[in-house]
Amino acid sequence: MTDxxxxxxxxxxxxxxxxxxxxxxxxxxxxxxxTALDIMGSVGTGxxxxxxxxxxxxxxxxxxxxxxxxxxxTIDADRVSAHGVDTVQINTGTACHLDARMIRVALxxxxxxxxxxxxxxNVGNLICPAGYSLxxxxxxxxxxxxxxxxxxxxxxLTIKRSDMxxxxxxxxxxxxxFDVESxxxxxxxxxxxxxxxxxxxxxxxxxxxxxxxxxx
Amino acid sequence: MTDxxxxxxxxxxxxxxxxxxxxxxxxxxxxxxxTALDIMGSVGTGxxxxxxxxxxxxxxxxxxxxxxxxxxxTIDADRVSAHGVDTVQINTGTACHLDARMIRVALxxxxxxxxxxxxxxNVGNLICPAGYSLxxxxxxxxxxxxxxxxxxxxxxLTIKRSDMxxxxxxxxxxxxxFDVESxxxxxxxxxxxxxxxxxxxxxxxxxxxxxxxxxx
Numbered sequence: 001m002t003d004x005x006x007x008x009x010x011x012x013x014x015x016x017x018x019x020x021x022x023x024x025x026x027x028x029x030x031x032x033x034x035t036a037l038d039i040m041g042s043v044g045t046g047x048x049x050x051x052x053x054x055x056x057x058x059x060x061x062x063x064x065x066x067x068x069x070x071x072x073x074t075i076d077a078d079r080v081s082a083h084g085v086d087t088v089q090i091n092t093g094t095a096c097h098l099d100a101r102m103i104r105v106a107l108x109x110x111x112x113x114x115x116x117x118x119x120x121x122n123v124g125n126l127i128c129p130a131g132y133s134l135x136x137x138x139x140x141x142x143x144x145x146x147x148x149x150x151x152x153x154x155x156x157l158t159i160k161r162s163d164m165x166x167x168x169x170x171x172x173x174x175x176x177x178f179d180v181e182s183x184x185x186x187x188x189x190x191x192x193x194x195x196x197x198x199x200x201x202x203x204x205x206x207x208x209x210x211x212x213x214x215x216x
Numbered sequence: 217m218t219d220x221x222x223x224x225x226x227x228x229x230x231x232x233x234x235x236x237x238x239x240x241x242x243x244x245x246x247x248x249x250x251t252a253l254d255i256m257g258s259v260g261t262g263x264x265x266x267x268x269x270x271x272x273x274x275x276x277x278x279x280x281x282x283x284x285x286x287x288x289x290t291i292d293a294d295r296v297s298a299h300g301v302d303t304v305q306i307n308t309g310t311a312c313h314l315d316a317r318m319i320r321v322a323l324x325x326x327x328x329x330x331x332x333x334x335x336x337x338n339v340g341n342l343i344c345p346a347g348y349s350l351x352x353x354x355x356x357x358x359x360x361x362x363x364x365x366x367x368x369x370x371x372x373l374t375i376k377r378s379d380m381x382x383x384x385x386x387x388x389x390x391x392x393x394f395d396v397e398s399x400x401x402x403x404x405x406x407x408x409x410x411x412x413x414x415x416x417x418x419x420x421x422x423x424x425x426x427x428x429x430x431x432x
Binding site for chain 2 (some may be wrong): 042043044046070071072073075076097123124125126127131144145146147150151153154155156157172175177
């Protein structure tokens, strides 16, 4: 080693490259007047059903693109595509989150100027997706009452890095003895002002309030 | 660059170091005749409740240690500790899985020779923990009927890297219209021979069969 040796901070470099790509994505969305939303959350919290419920109400008003991230399969993209929405599936193989460069590659093959609204459904887990900017307007984290009472307490960073919390499956709360108010209090302890919207993607309850909160 | 330049495969190196630590853990467990189990699965699948149900039945026969991995909090360790079991909490900060070196560090402070059975509850997600050996006898993945019907299809690698699948919360299957047989068929498509045990950690159903399958 001499003092001419280049020292590379891999972590900074990886995150830096992602931030650069995220800025390019954000500029592209802005140029075309597109609202882009990153929908994060664990497996089975109902991210896809939530996007379906939103598309049901919004697809008459807006031309929508859905980008779905998963390790394998095209199940989620196929479900949303059945609502007449254009979809793109990104299969990450072993990666536990989407990153901004994957979104750039996906957008390369698309005439993005056609769309006004882009839903990005991230890979299903409550940890990794929060660490990576995609260049969206809002990062929305979906939690559900079937995940047990501790998912917010255990994942404060995910809440801190999100712009909105959606509590899904509230129609099941009473039957399984889940205390939604106590979960909201957990969120408030991490972030006093983040919007928290309770919905049931299955029954449609709360979807109008969510659309209002998204401020399209 | 000259041909004396050392090229480092970071990925191989990171995984290699983990494998080395895993082998040391495995040797330590073997030396003391300890059965060690890595319990993996998403947030809210009931990993902690499952360990509690197992401790309820096994703590009279075996001296048990539980090592709990989470980003933050000691909630899970505290719950299991209430059953008279010794517990250690590892808080990973932002890391989405335990690795073998974290287990080694945890074991440094413990007289491991006292124990016959070690439960390691991994960080809650269905993706990352499967990629890292901890040096255990069995990697057990817990899925639950509240995670929706696609969690196996979407995570074939996690199934491939596990030694046993536990389907939890089967007592809720009928009420929420979940088809357990179809989920088992999804597992069989990925791995024709992996043991699949259906349980309800809440009611205790299937826990005896699980204990038998673990072959203590």
